[in-house]
Amino acid sequence: MPCTVSMTVNGKAVSREVEERTLLVTFLRDQLGLTGTHVGCDTSQCGACVVHIDGRSVKSCTMLAAQADGAAVTTIEGLAAADGTLHPMQAAFREHHGLQCGFCTPGMVMSAVDLVTANPSPSEHDVREGLEGNICRCTGYHNIVKAVMAGAEAMQGGTMKAAAE
Amino acid sequence: MANPTGIGASVRRREDARFLTGRGTYTDDINRPGQTHAVFVRSPYAHARITGIDAAEAMRAPGVIAVLTGADMETDKVGSLPCGWLIHSKDGSPMKEPPHFPIARDRARYVGDAVAVVIAETREQAKDAAELVMVDYEELPAAVTSLKALEGGAPLVHDDVGGNLCFDWHLGDAAAVDAAFAQAAHVAKLDLVNQRLVPNAMEPRAALGEYDRATGEHTLTTTSQNPHVIRLLMGAFVLGIPEHKLRVVAPDVGGGFGSKIFHYGEEAVVTWAAKKVGRPVKWTAERSESFLTDAHGRDHVSHAELAMDKDGNFLALRVATIANMGAYLSTFAPSIPTYLYATLLAGQYKTPAIYAEVKAVFTNTVPVDAYRGAGRPEACYLIERLVEVAAAETGIDKAELRRRNFVPASAMPYQTPVALQYDTGDFAKNLDIALPLVDYDGFAARKAESARRGKLRGIGFATYIEACGIAPSNVAGALGARAGLYESAEVRFHPTGSVTVFTGSHSHGQGHETTFAQLVSERFGVPIENVEIVHGDTSKIPFGMGTYGSRSLAVGGSAIVKAMDKVERKAKKIAAHMLEAAEADIEVKDGRFVVAGTDKALTIGDIALQAYVPHNFPLDELEPGLDEQAFYDPKNFTYPNGCHVCEVEIDPDTGVVQVVSFAAVDDFGRVINPLIVEGQVHGGLVQGIGQALYENCVYDEESGQLITGSYMDYCMPRADDVPSFTVRYHEDQPCTHNPLGVKGCGEAGTIGASAAVMNAVVHALSEYGVTHLDMPATPERVWQAIRRHTPAQAAE
Amino acid sequence: MYAFTYHRPKSVADAVALLGQFEDPKLLGGGQTLLPTLKQRLARPSDLIDLGQIPELQGIREEAGGLTVGAFTRHAEVAHSETVQRVIPALASLAEGIGDRQVRNMGTLGGSICNADPSADYPAAVVALKATVRTDRREIAGDDFFTGMFETALEPGEIVTAVHFRTPDKAAYAKFRNPASRYAIVGVFVAVFGSEVRVTVTGAGPSVFRADDMEAALAQDFRADALNGASVSADGLNADIHASADYRAHLVRVMARRAVEACG
Numbered sequence A: 001m002p003c004t005v006s007m008t009v010n011g012k013a014v015s016r017e018v019e020e021r022t023l024l025v026t027f028l029r030d031q032l033g034l035t036g037t038h039v040g041c042d043t044s045q046c047g048a049c050v051v052h053i054d055g056r057s058v059k060s061c062t063m064l065a066a067q068a069d070g071a072a073v074t075t076i077e078g079l080a081a082a083d084g085t086l087h088p089m090q091a092a093f094r095e096h097h098g099l100q101c102g103f104c105t106p107g108m109v110m111s112a113v114d115l116v117t118a119n120p121s122p123s124e125h126d127v128r129e130g131l132e133g134n135i136c137r138c139t140g141y142h143n144i145v146k147a148v149m150a151g152a153e154a155m156q157g158g159t160m161k162a163a164a165e
Numbered sequence B: 001m002a003n004p005t006g007i008g009a010s011v012r013r014r015e016d017a018r019f020l021t022g023r024g025t026y027t028d029d030i031n032r033p034g035q036t037h038a039v040f041v042r043s044p045y046a047h048a049r050i051t052g053i054d055a056a057e058a059m060r061a062p063g064v065i066a067v068l069t070g071a072d073m074e075t076d077k078v079g080s081l082p083c084g085w086l087i088h089s090k091d092g093s094p095m096k097e098p099p100h101f102p103i104a105r106d107r108a109r110y111v112g113d114a115v116a117v118v119i120a121e122t123r124e125q126a127k128d129a130a131e132l133v134m135v136d137y138e139e140l141p142a143a144v145t146s147l148k149a150l151e152g153g154a155p156l157v158h159d160d161v162g163g164n165l166c167f168d169w170h171l172g173d174a175a176a177v178d179a180a181f182a183q184a185a186h187v188a189k190l191d192l193v194n195q196r197l198v199p200n201a202m203e204p205r206a207a208l209g210e211y212d213r214a215t216g217e218h219t220l221t222t223t224s225q226n227p228h229v230i231r232l233l234m235g236a237f238v239l240g241i242p243e244h245k246l247r248v249v250a251p252d253v254g255g256g257f258g259s260k261i262f263h264y265g266e267e268a269v270v271t272w273a274a275k276k277v278g279r280p281v282k283w284t285a286e287r288s289e290s291f292l293t294d295a296h297g298r299d300h301v302s303h304a305e306l307a308m309d310k311d312g313n314f315l316a317l318r319v320a321t322i323a324n325m326g327a328y329l330s331t332f333a334p335s336i337p338t339y340l341y342a343t344l345l346a347g348q349y350k351t352p353a354i355y356a357e358v359k360a361v362f363t364n365t366v367p368v369d370a371y372r373g374a375g376r377p378e379a380c381y382l383i384e385r386l387v388e389v390a391a392a393e394t395g396i397d398k399a400e401l402r403r404r405n406f407v408p409a410s411a412m413p414y415q416t417p418v419a420l421q422y423d424t425g426d427f428a429k430n431l432d433i434a435l436p437l438v439d440y441d442g443f444a445a446r447k448a449e450s451a452r453r454g455k456l457r458g459i460g461f462a463t464y465i466e467a468c469g470i471a472p473s474n475v476a477g478a479l480g481a482r483a484g485l486y487e488s489a490e491v492r493f494h495p496t497g498s499v500t501v502f503t504g505s506h507s508h509g510q511g512h513e514t515t516f517a518q519l520v521s522e523r524f525g526v527p528i529e530n531v532e533i534v535h536g537d538t539s540k541i542p543f544g545m546g547t548y549g550s551r552s553l554a555v556g557g558s559a560i561v562k563a564m565d566k567v568e569r570k571a572k573k574i575a576a577h578m579l580e581a582a583e584a585d586i587e588v589k590d591g592r593f594v595v596a597g598t599d600k601a602l603t604i605g606d607i608a609l610q611a612y613v614p615h616n617f618p619l620d621e622l623e624p625g626l627d628e629q630a631f632y633d634p635k636n637f638t639y640p641n642g643c644h645v646c647e648v649e650i651d652p653d654t655g656v657v658q659v660v661s662f663a664a665v666d667d668f669g670r671v672i673n674p675l676i677v678e679g680q681v682h683g684g685l686v687q688g689i690g691q692a693l694y695e696n697c698v699y700d701e702e703s704g705q706l707i708t709g710s711y712m713d714y715c716m717p718r719a720d721d722v723p724s725f726t727v728r729y730h731e732d733q734p735c736t737h738n739p740l741g742v743k744g745c746g747e748a749g750t751i752g753a754s755a756a757v758m759n760a761v762v763h764a765l766s767e768y769g770v771t772h773l774d775m776p777a778t779p780e781r782v783w784q785a786i787r788r789h790t791p792a793q794a795a796e
Numbered sequence C: 001m002y003a004f005t006y007h008r009p010k011s012v013a014d015a016v017a018l019l020g021q022f023e024d025p026k027l028l029g030g031g032q033t034l035l036p037t038l039k040q041r042l043a044r045p046s047d048l049i050d051l052g053q054i055p056e057l058q059g060i061r062e063e064a065g066g067l068t069v070g071a072f073t074r075h076a077e078v079a080h081s082e083t084v085q086r087v088i089p090a091l092a093s094l095a096e097g098i099g100d101r102q103v104r105n106m107g108t109l110g111g112s113i114c115n116a117d118p119s120a121d122y123p124a125a126v127v128a129l130k131a132t133v134r135t136d137r138r139e140i141a142g143d144d145f146f147t148g149m150f151e152t153a154l155e156p157g158e159i160v161t162a163v164h165f166r167t168p169d170k171a172a173y174a175k176f177r178n179p180a181s182r183y184a185i186v187g188v189f190v191a192v193f194g195s196e197v198r199v200t201v202t203g204a205g206p207s208v209f210r211a212d213d214m215e216a217a218l219a220q221d222f223r224a225d226a227l228n229g230a231s232v233s234a235d236g237l238n239a240d241i242h243a244s245a246d247y248r249a250h251l252v253r254v255m256a257r258r259a260v261e262a263c264g
């Protein structure tokens, strides 16, 4: 049965009629064409589909689009600034070669941003634990961890500056 | 002046910009107007006769366009998925090669074997309808493990393959080995299992077929590491589509690790079905489907013996291996346990005589083929475990025993007794770098410190050598390859000086768009932003063989160098004409074309413009244009090698193994982009550690059901399972036979790591008298090993 | 997923009313178990009733010698709640160890206990902390709530509204997680109430259970070494490719020791 879901995605209000069984990830990919959010498993474990709902990271493959009705959703496409400047976490992944095939990357970056928002100066241990819901088969995590630590520092720099203004 | 985007620079990857912002385009991200969706009906039995398929109800379900079966494919004369490598048994007979149809016809041979395909307007509708396809199965007993499949009276996977034996092959000099064993002072023996693994690239396989009624052209977009190979195999052998009417595109691909080399039935089905239904057909695997249908890796059972003299010098090695092929021969399957395995059994050692026997067996499981390392990790694991056993039994220090038996650098080039000729390598140097790096001498103190915390500690080594840069076509052909294994490149300068490089190699994480551009930037001084690397589309690139076997840079990169040589030759001619000098007087310096001894010079940009605006060219001597193509066929394999050292700590209460440090010292020849090379090593190491400690593909031995069919049971290493790594490389042993001096780095980490970890685990457990443990060293296995070796009361 | 109709009631009363209207309705908590199940087509509810917008089901309150946690309280909220960390820190750390960050951001206490997965973590706390499970129609003692593998004392259409946990003198939870799924292979919760010690075990058996021998030994002498003589029998314990029954029995003792040590 179709139902109408409305939400804010990357700052823009959207509204679509979908089957009620539509997952959020399917909604984002098929209805909105936001294919940066990936699907890597069917048991809610790989984290390729992580997006933010009202600022918290969730697995969009394990949430109905209808459950997100009224929420503010941020996907990887909405992370960079409007002028295209990369978010400090995206920039850190590039600088530290935290990605190879890029498939896990959107989910990894979204998880990392959430993790660092909650814990602005994580230790290596914190980062590794905090990413346990994201599987990467390419990088061996070494450079991802480096990138997240660097991204955390850069994000703090950003907030401190913003606070000073 | 060092070029900041030239060879040796850690240039940040250009492809990252799209991947980091969600603009990567993977196969499942592509949607075509009028697109339909395919869902496969798959066998729930490991072995069953298909006695009838009733699709009537499924056809009536909402949105269903077609339900197609093996019989429909047969009517359309669709062929069998071909195998790319022919192995001959000891007795000279060719391997058994039963047909492998994209959709099973009368019998399903593994859980997940495709039985029908439903095509519908949406994916959910196709799934709904797939449940309504009624298949009558007559279940048959299954042969699940390779050992059981070889037993007399085992169920036959293919009626005409007696004993389920695909081939019984050997390599080496049996008589010389027997003679050496007769004189040995000590023989170390080991039985080991190299368990089955699921490659698990994070992007599940997907395929999108399209047919253009107007031109009769088919297009397949697929998650492939080598689109031309798919075009060749599928066009020529399966669907009978001539190459000029078949375009295969592999867009961004989310990891491969071998599993996306092979030609899979689903690719043929969507290509064929798109024409039948007259609309694009897309199929995307769900992860559980990937577990069931992606070709798996490894699955060897081996016995090995090493003969030594009284000083620990290796005299001979004897190996017998049983390799599981699964239910059908996947594209490269027979080459993995033969020419990519037995030929590497010399390792880094000068063992004078080696003999290996390999039996390949059909079972009712998904096909087994190359998985990162492909044959070479199996060889390395076997040798390095055996050497460690030998060290423990003879009491010779394990580093020392290795050093004593290394092929010395002075012996290069070195002909092994198993068909390879190593060109360069300084194995002792790798070890010399590694020992202080891991503070080998400080191990005893660290072990004592662990003991104070109630933990066991072990250190393990693995030295490896691999044959990469696959492959010299003439050698491969002599060994049974049915294709050439060269690579192609085209370097096209545009009038304004920007460059497009077309490569037959394929990137699915390796960073070709950066590394290959560095080659051009270095050679011609072109800013890297002006170099575009095009790969993965058979309608754009020259015929190429794709990416596997750590071959991209060594073979694909060398092809680019050859094409650049041609560009340079032509550019010199143009420069000579423009500068009114003799061609012989033109020198190339820092990317500039200079008349020797003068300050007259041109950049490649000046020359390119002239090449396309040839208003006053001497046309009989000089054609317009600056666009050259080359094919590079390597003269030999390349031989990356290295030394890995792992330290583990074990909690004896729970059996949990933790990798506390890992150092890799590698010789990859020349390194073009250190950042990318190190990344390749890190990733490889974690796959190796994954095999050693976490990953295990388990089928139920009776029913043939896949027990580890999702990440709930198949343990993928996560960030909190592994440490950060210490990675070093040296560049003073460049490859001697390719123009870049590169050896390849894609698989090295995986090849060395499993053995290093397991050697460390066994070392830690040696105080209990444990001498061997099969992978993966799960907590329970470790705990059981401790318990078996502990007197009952001592546990209390 | 099979098709279903989705509802989002604003009160427990509305949810109850909806439950009565349909043939095969199912409550949707955080969805972290139910949605994967539906994706695999292992269930086919006619209607999903989302409990996510019902204020009565949310929140954490200090109350009557313990904590009351609303059924629709996410694992992350329990883990990070200052109240939980102060009153029953062991409960916060148990919640912090469930699944991964994203699962904790969605999964709820109610969903976890109603699902009664044999390897879930919360059941160990419910029994060890002498909890009372409140529903739309009654209160159920934690001791009586879990009746078997994926089975509870709930009647069809009964909605869990909150769980009241009693504050122990001290408590700790030690988990040995499945390396693949990260659920508990064995989890042991130890709680001390005066002279009474509760030792509950999850993951090891078909359902959470109390380790009587261990409770008795610890009541005598609350030290890890007191457990040396006590053990749980491997008979009837779960066995799978990750852990045999013997190994689970062994891990129960190891985890119990660790929990006791963590109690300080």
Ligand SMILES: Cc1cc2nc3c(=O)[nH]c(=O)nc-3n(C[C@H](O)[C@H](O)[C@H](O)COP(=O)(O)OP(=O)(O)OC[C@H]3O[C@@H](n4cnc5c(N)ncnc54)[C@H](O)[C@@H]3O)c2cc1C
Binding pocket: A043, A044, A045, C026, C027, C028, C029, C030, C031, C032, C033, C034, C035, C036, C051, C071, C072, C097, C098, C099, C100, C103, C106, C107, C108, C109, C110, C111, C112, C114, C115, C117, C119, C120, C121, C122, C158, C159, C160, C161, C181, C182, C183, C184
């Ligand atoms: C990757 C992953 C890892 C996980 N790891 C762990 C782990 O380590 N430990 C662990 O304990 N769990 C783990 N879980 C499960 C997780 O904790 C779930 O959140 C939990 O089991 C179910 O809670 P939920 O709120 O998501 O409920 P749902 O999935 O929405 O519902 C589960 C069941 O409970 C019913 N239900 C929900 N709420 C109520 C209610 N108020 N009254 C009556 N019935 C109700 C539903 O109808 C359904 O039958 C994991 C899950 C995933 C996906």
Ligand code: FES
Binding pocket: A038, A039, A040, A041, A042, A043, A044, A045, A046, A047, A048, A049, A050, A059, A060, A061, A062
């Ligand atoms: S797709 Fe794997 S967790 Fe969502």
Ligand code: FES
Binding pocket: A098, A099, A100, A101, A102, A103, A104, A105, A135, A136, A137, A138, A139, B202, B254, B255, B509
């Ligand atoms: S970069 Fe390929 S899976 Fe992470």
